[in-house]
Amino acid sequence: MNKVFESADAAIADITDGATILVGGFGLCGNPENLIVALHGKSLKNLTIVSNNCGIDQDGLGILMSAGQIATMIGSYVGENKTLEQLFLSKKINLQLIPQGTLAEKLRAGGAGIPAFYTPTGVGTVVADGKEVRTFDGREYLLERSITAPFAFVKAFKGDTLGNLVFRKTARNFNPMIATAARCTIAEVEHLVGPGEIAPDEVHVPGIYVKRIIQGKAYRKPIEQRTVRPRPTN
DSSP: OOOBOSOHHHHTTTOOTTOEEEEOOBTTBTOOHHHHHHHHHTTOOSEEEEOSBOOBTTBTTHHHHHTTOEEEEEESBOTTOHHHHHHHHTTOSEEEEOOHHHHHHHHHHHHTTOOEEEESTTTTSGGGTTOOEEEETTEEEEEEEOOOEEEEEEEEEEEETTOOEEOOGGGGTTHHHHHHSEEEEEEEEEEEEOTTSSOGGGOSBOGGGOSEEEEOOSOOOOOSSOOOOOOOOO
């Protein structure tokens, strides 16, 4: 089954206002750049985005935030995005912060068909407000609901026309978990190859989880905070 779409615009054509979308990446590493740009160009509103963070002001998911397209942001870190900070302080956006490990497990569990799980993270803090607490072996745990969504955007280094994906180094981050947790996962890849060109043992996400795939273009791969070692003086 060929899952290739001719463009990012074609791949997201059925996404409408108010959609909930899971988005891979960590900082700006492993961001589905083409799909984010296409979503921005479609000018959709009232989106709910689930991602580790929201990029920076004019990169990654930050372009959707700056354009006022995101109504609810669910993630674990927002420190690099001044626009999000201002919108939150002025009560113009619904922000839900989740401990990073808990967010990862919410997505993994969602993809595995597990509706909820217990974790000790957040016990005795505001994270526990309104949640069931149970004791196991003398330790308290919170009941956390898993996360799934109608759509997910992921970015991989390589993919084949059947949807099998391979990630490269730290760009792997949240992408594999997110790929499994949506009804329609859309992947963009740097290298699109034919069936059989990816060895089975190299596959990080099997194609059964991916409904649509596109060949990505013009990757910028921006860096949030570029730091380099000083050159030797002699």
